[in-house]
Amino acid sequence: MRNTNSNNGTAFDPQKVWYTRATVDLATGAIHVEEVPCRNLEDVLGGFGRSFQMLMTRDVTDALSTDNPLIINTGLLTGSNVMTGLRTYFSAYSPLKHSDEGLPAAIWSAASGKFGSKMKWAGLDEIVVEGRASHPLLLVIQDSPDGPQMTLKPADALLGMETHDKIMTLQKDYEDAHFAVIGPAGEAYENCYFAAVALSTENELKSGDDKCRFAGRGGMGAVMGFKNLIGLVAQSKDKLTKLAPEVKELNKKISTGPGSVKFREANKGGLGGTWSNFPILDEFHVLPQDNFRPKGDGAVNRLFRENLEDDFIIKAESCYRCGINCHKNIYEKKADGTRGEFRAKFDYEPLNLLATNLGIHDGEQAWKLVQLVDNLGMDSISCGTTVGYVLDYNERHPDALLCNGARFGEFEKIWELIDGAGRGRLPDVGRGVKRLSIKTGDTDYAMHVKGLELPAYLAETNPGYPWAIAGGHMTMGTFMALVMEGDTSMDYWVKAITQKGLLQVRDDLLGTCKFAGMGQKMAIAAVQVEGGLDVSLEDLLAAVRRAYLRGLAIERKQGYRRAEYTLPAQAFDDPNVNVKTPAFMTREFFRELQQEVWKVFEPEMAAL
């Protein structure tokens, strides 16, 4: 990134900022690196703010086609001194998320790890991967005095390996590098649309333990697999600049302040990680169980953190230079009480959707399913939610069982379903719950919105889901609102969606992690001091809003009709009497909400 604004009191001009983009044509092997002038602040900030502007200009009718570019980019603060500035973004049209017309939606998926920082330190802000290779390839990016050097290399030897094994194999050949790879699921892209991209972490490379981070949502691993791009290598020395006192203070606030309190350990004044959602949500009986149908029977308690501490060693670990330590890693507890082998990382979403929501309440079984999904390289949310549907269907149709006939709680059969999806043997599962439910005809309890599976929050508690643009909770910040505030008024929800909720995507431009919990004042300080941009908070928030609205506009371009902005029918038509939050999700309420939300958004979308 090159910024020629003078910062001497004249207004900041985004067109005086250039970013470095490489375009790789896999069909011909041609690679072109260029400096590109930014068009607006979204281009400068990066992430999906930039990638969606390119996707907006493309006409793509099939995500698994050579028309679909894969854009790999960073945010302004990726590779910077700002704590959590580690994000890499993968953007493309999604094989999974699609309109009723059958057109693919644009999506991005973000991951930490150190790949994005290395890519930036090697001299690239963005890589656009076009076309499709005729044989499996590895894209190697290397820093050099003449700028970034890029090479395409055969990757046949990596085929068939699981995510972590690919990374550890590559590490032997590339010193001081980081990696982004697909697993068997990405290689089976034709039958597994929720394949993810695995990114290496410092901890993984040093310990040899399977501790990748994942860009999971929307099937970006399947797009990579279709392109025959098995992995990327970014090799560069670390290039952190001198730490400014303001950034040091900012980092202290991130690692010790209220924004990250939920994710820190108790001995650091924290609440123990996303896992702490379990007891709190269970208090209201809104913790998904048996395909998003909490029973309030206490079964879920077995996976509360305190109830696993006797069986496992739980160690809080972190991404590169992050003081939050949000990774709650589970290790074997040996007979003498000491720490044994690494098992899995327990976050709320994978633990719920791959265990509790499948009727699994045993810690040993839970870690095996979480780790299986990671090894195969799939999105935990989409995989878990789709498997949950299969089990639910089988409960309801004992005479017409799907797949292997698995039911809630049947560990071995559930394991088979997940393994089959990730290895391409079960396309009914691997192509996601929308397609499967249309095929079976039972759509009411298929937990997706707009073709993307729901995360681990009940539909009846979050009318904001339909306006999430790339994943139900990470791109619309309304998923906890009912539990926290209990407000069921129309005015509240319209504002929650059209004002606060959409700001959830701010970090998806900046390159920072949402777990940093940066308030807006902290974010603008980071942009100004570390990013070197003389822009105001109002400018920043306006850019975030435009980027979000562009996401909605692309959905409309891809055929989404107003009626598709809705919730699974079960949320309206079959209320769960066990749920203790206020019941307000009627079709009448939702119809009015739709009208009011579009009344705000549509004029702004037209003016983009």
Added chain:
Amino acid sequence: MSVTVTFPALFAERIGGIETVELEGETVQEALRVLTDRHAELAPLVWHPEAGLNPVMAVFLNGRQLDPEDLATPVHSGDQIQILSALEGGEAAT
């Protein structure tokens, strides 16, 4: 005893942007009662509709988290009570 109570932006936006309140109380619970008597808009956030603390909220006294059953802990002049949402990851959306 005069204590300071701080809370998340979720609270502040309901009471005109105020982020910190100084008030009198003998225990943490009493201080929180004084807070919600003074700012009734905060009561649904602080208290469970039936009884006790809202399970979504975490309360810290001088940086140490209190269990919900420990709200009767006495306070001293100058103590700091912090209320945080145990569910909200960060404050980005505020």
